[in-house]
Amino acid sequence: MAVIDASKYSQQELINILNNLTDDDIEITGLCGQRYVACGWKNQKRLILEGVPGNNLAAFADGPEIIVHGNAQEGVGNTMSSGHIQVHGRVGDIAGYGMRGGELFVKEHAGYRLGIHMKAYQDHKPVIVVGGSVGAFAGEYMAGGTIIVLGINTIQPLIGHYCGTGMYGGEIYLRGDYPVKHVAPNIEKVVISGKELDNIIDYLHRYSIYFKYPLEKILDEQFTRLTVQNVRPFAGLYAGFVS
Amino acid sequence: MKLREGEVRIPSGCAIAGILNRSGQRFNGNTIISCIANMHQRSNGLGGGFAAYGIYPEYAEQYALHIYYDHEKAREECEYYLNHNFNIALQGPVPLRRQAKINNAPIIWRYFALPKEGRLFQEEIDIEEFVFRSVMYINSSISGAYVASSGQNMAAFKGVGYPEDIGEFFRLDDYSAYMWTAHGRFPTNTPGWWGGAHPFTLLNWSVVHNGEISSYSTNRRFLEMYGYTCSLQTDTEVITYAVDMLMRRHGLSMEDTVNVISAPLWEDISDDNQARLRRVYSSLLLNGPFSIIVATGNGLMAINDRIKLRPLVAAEKGDCLYVSSEEGAIKVVEPSPDRIWSPGGGEPVVGLLYGKEKLIEPEPKIICAQSA
Numbered sequence: 193m194a195v196i197d198a199s200k201y202s203q204q205e206l207i208n209i210l211n212n213l214t215d216d217d218i219e220i221t222g223l224c225g226q227r228y229v230a231c232g233w234k235n236q237k238r239l240i241l242e243g244v245p246g247n248n249l250a251a252f253a254d255g256p257e258i259i260v261h262g263n264a265q266e267g268v269g270n271t272m273s274s275g276h277i278q279v280h281g282r283v284g285d286i287a288g289y290g291m292r293g294g295e296l297f298v299k300e301h302a303g304y305r306l307g308i309h310m311k312a313y314q315d316h317k318p319v320i321v322v323g324g325s326v327g328a329f330a331g332e333y334m335a336g337g338t339i340i341v342l343g344i345n346t347i348q349p350l351i352g353h354y355c356g357t358g359m360y361g362g363e364i365y366l367r368g369d370y371p372v373k374h375v376a377p378n379i380e381k382v383v384i385s386g387k388e389l390d391n392i393i394d395y396l397h398r399y400s401i402y403f404k405y406p407l408e409k410i411l412d413e414q415f416t417r418l419t420v421q422n423v424r425p426f427a428g429l430y431a432g433f434v435s
Numbered sequence: 436m437k438l439r440e441g442e443v444r445i446p447s448g449c450a451i452a453g454i455l456n457r458s459g460q461r462f463n464g465n466t467i468i469s470c471i472a473n474m475h476q477r478s479n480g481l482g483g484g485f486a487a488y489g490i491y492p493e494y495a496e497q498y499a500l501h502i503y504y505d506h507e508k509a510r511e512e513c514e515y516y517l518n519h520n521f522n523i524a525l526q527g528p529v530p531l532r533r534q535a536k537i538n539n540a541p542i543i544w545r546y547f548a549l550p551k552e553g554r555l556f557q558e559e560i561d562i563e564e565f566v567f568r569s570v571m572y573i574n575s576s577i578s579g580a581y582v583a584s585s586g587q588n589m590a591a592f593k594g595v596g597y598p599e600d601i602g603e604f605f606r607l608d609d610y611s612a613y614m615w616t617a618h619g620r621f622p623t624n625t626p627g628w629w630g631g632a633h634p635f636t637l638l639n640w641s642v643v644h645n646g647e648i649s650s651y652s653t654n655r656r657f658l659e660m661y662g663y664t665c666s667l668q669t670d671t672e673v674i675t676y677a678v679d680m681l682m683r684r685h686g687l688s689m690e691d692t693v694n695v696i697s698a699p700l701w702e703d704i705s706d707d708n709q710a711r712l713r714r715v716y717s718s719l720l721l722n723g724p725f726s727i728i729v730a731t732g733n734g735l736m737a738i739n740d741r742i743k744l745r746p747l748v749a750a751e752k753g754d755c756l757y758v759s760s761e762e763g764a765i766k767v768v769e770p771s772p773d774r775i776w777s778p779g780g781g782e783p784v785v786g787l788l789y790g791k792e793k794l795i796e797p798e799p800k801i802i803c804a805q806s807a
Contacts, residue, residue: 203476219541225473225763242765263775268747284762284777285746303777304743327779328742352779 193217198243207231220245224301225265230256233275247284248430250277253294266303269296269417277400278291282324291318291337294397300324301346305332310362312336318381323398329353333416335361340392341366342399344408349374360420369414377386383414448745449645450474450598451618452759453760454768455642455786456683461489464607466768467615470757473598473764474619474741477645479629483601484593486634486641487612488732491588495629497524497547497565501583501590502543504575509579511630517579520569521548529592529605536600541629547592562685565640570637571643575664581630581773586639589732593632601632614735615789616728618643624670631669632707637679639731645760646725646745657718666712671727677719689736689785696721697741697781701732728758731794734787743780750775756786783797785807 198206199222206226210218216237220229222406223243230239232276234254241249241260248256249272263281267289274293285303290297293316301324308329310318314386318337325346331339341364343350348369357376365384375381389411400407452470456462467485491499494796500517504510517523521703526546550565558565570582584591589612589728592605596621602608618633624647625631634641648654648670653674655665661684681687687695695716704710715719724744728737737758739747750757750765750772757765757772765772777785787794 223763224767225761227476246761246763261764282777284748285743301777303746305778327777337645 193219195221198222199224203227223262226317230258234248247273250275265299272296274319280403285327288318288320288339291320292316293318296320297399297402298322298324301348302326302330304328304352305333306330306341307337308332309337310334312362315410319395321395323399323405324348324357325350325405326352329354329357331356331359331362331364333357335366336357337362338365338392338393338395339363340365340367342383342396343370343413344405351375355379356418356420359418362419363391364418366418367410370416375418378421379418382417382419384417385414388417389415438798442604445786448477450477450760450764451616451617451643451645451728453616453643453730453736453737454534455486455614455735455756457734457756457789458754459489459787459788461611461613463601464610464612466600467617468599468602470764470768471490471596471602471617471619472523473761475597475599477760478597478619479621480597481508481595481622482593482618482632482633484591484643485598485602485607486589486616486621486643486730487607487610488589488614488730489612489634490590490610491547492526493529493715493799494547495588496521497549498587499573499590499706500548501529503581504544504553506581506598510542510544513573513577513580515568516573517548517627520565521546521550523528523548527652530609532603532606534604535592535599537596537604539629540594540604541581547775554558566638567679570665571662574666581667582636583630583636584636584641585634585730586641586682589636589641591634591636591637591641593634595627595632596679613693614622614730616641616643616730616731618645620661620663622669623647625668628668630667630747631680632641632652633669633671635667635669635671635675637675638683640675641673641729641730642675642678642723644727646740647723648673648721648725649723650721650772653718654721671764674721674725674727674729677721681716681719693736693738693777693781695719697738699741699781707781726760729794733791733794734785735794736783736785736794737778738783739778739780741781744748746777747784748775749784750776756784758784771775783793 193230219240221242224426225246227246228389230250232252233256237256239258253275254273258277260279266284268287271290273359274313286305290309302322304327306326321340323344325348330363356379524547564657570585651670658676683690686692694697726747727747748762751774753774
């Protein structure tokens with residue numbers, strides 16, 4: 193395993209070194225705001241990060257597995273295609289922006305605009321699991337994929353304003369109570385239990401393993417599934433044009 | 436080959452940072468320089484600056500006027516004006532460390548001064564109002580002179596360059612303050628020049644800002660009716676004047692001020708007071724994306740636009756409060772904060788010195804009472 197101390201290099205040097213490493217397992221220590229780590233990586237490398245990786249961690253990534261021991265800043269997994277990211281802390285705004293595949297597990301909270309513009313295609317199905325609460329605009333313009341918000345250890349409302357605004361595909365799962373008025377009006381809200389949880393039980397199970405939180409406690413509360421009522425909410429927008 | 440516009444991407448976006456020691460203990464300028472330097476990539480070398488509070492305890496009562504001059508003639512004209520209106524306790528050039536990275540600096544002087552009592556009597560206004568009017572006069576009517584700061588026991592150090600180089604240039608390692616704010620600039624709609632760098636100040640106020648104020652012209656026209664002239668060609672200027680007008684002149688509380696500049700959407704307005712403020716001061720709503728730090732001698736307030744279109748992170752450790760555009764910039768100077776969080780849109784983070792309850796004490800100062 194290669195071990196890199198990020199504090200010794202400038203931003204550009206660090207990215208050059210990382211892109212030229214041939215090792216499959218890499219540990220980066222001393223991170224403090226360095227941007228673009230694993231940005232655009234098309235490989236199956238395994239990265240362990242210590243400290244605070246900067247903006248656009250794993251943006252456009254296609255395949256790498258990344259574990260962050262700490263918090264991450266804005267734009268984690270921006271437009272990523274595949275891969276796995278685990279953040280043992282919180283993430284900033286626009287995490288999972290336009291994500292089109294892969295997984296993002298966040299132990300604590302996520303900032304504003306989580307998973308906006310997420311989309312899915314055939315077997316590319318992006319998933320975001322957030323342990324705490326999320327800021328406003330979560331799942332805005334969402335077209336596909338899954339967002340799960342657990343609300344563990346949070347005093348904030350589970351979701352911020354305008355959750356699922358303009359959404360036309362995908363699913364958002366909320367655990368426990370949530371402010372209903374924060375959910376966009378055309379969203380269908382269904383309380384689910386038992387076998388209906390099969391779609392997400394694997395993700396819940398993995399959250400409990402990654403972050404050492406008992407699965408039974410996660411399943412103690414009820415889950416609500418948010419989906420769009422009409423897959424073409426704006427089809428009737430222009431008068432007289434019926435499809 | 437030189438790349439043209441559209442072929443090159445500059446991934447910048449302005450950076451702000453602020454540190455307050457609530458017990459009033461002063462610390463060196465190197466800390467805030469490390470903090471803002473960590474976000475180097477957010478600026479593009481066309482502006483950097485700092486505000487420092489508590490740096491002139493020997494002259495704490497005097498107004499520390501830091502003034503930039505394009506040429507000696509401007510200095511002569513401005514000093515003629517100052518000598519006529521102020522008793523100047525001390526004056527001289529601001530100490531600088533000349534270096535290759537900072538070019539085209541103006542002539543930078545500072546004056547520790549108090550308005551002449553006779554002039555206050557003639558004008559029938561209080562001291563702050565007098566200093567305010569003097570600043571507006573110098574900025575708008577003395578060609579080539581710009582006031583960088585005009586508060587008590589504080590100063591702004593700003594110019595064209597990366598913030599860490601500006602900090603070197605102004606020898607911030609020689610100063611200690613109980614509160615520092617900083618800015619790294621990526622000018623978007625307006626020129627990068629010395630007077631247009633952040634922080635923007637007036638009396639004890641200072642504002643650093645990441646974002647853009649789309650409502651600049653609306654805000655400016657409203658403020659002009661109350662005697663504020665916007666002469667520094669940057670949208671941030673209106674934020675400073677708006678908080679000065681609302682809190683110093685109109686005596687609004689901080690909550691009410693927040694309800695004006697970052698008002699909730701109409702559908703979320705819950706009480707009559709909020710609705711009234713939204714109507715009376717509709718022209719002072721700051722529209723557009725922003726994260727700002729507003730500071731006075733008593734402390735600071737950091738706030739986002741109501742839908743949080745710019746990043747903002749806050750942290751606490753013991754007596755210290757940190758606010759910044761990025762978490763990395765806080766962790767670089769305080770690796771293990773007691774608490775770290777992202778405030779929501781329109782949700783202010785407030786830090787005050789112990790024993791202070793407000794950003795400013797708005798009692799009107801009557802000239803006669805002072806002279807008696």
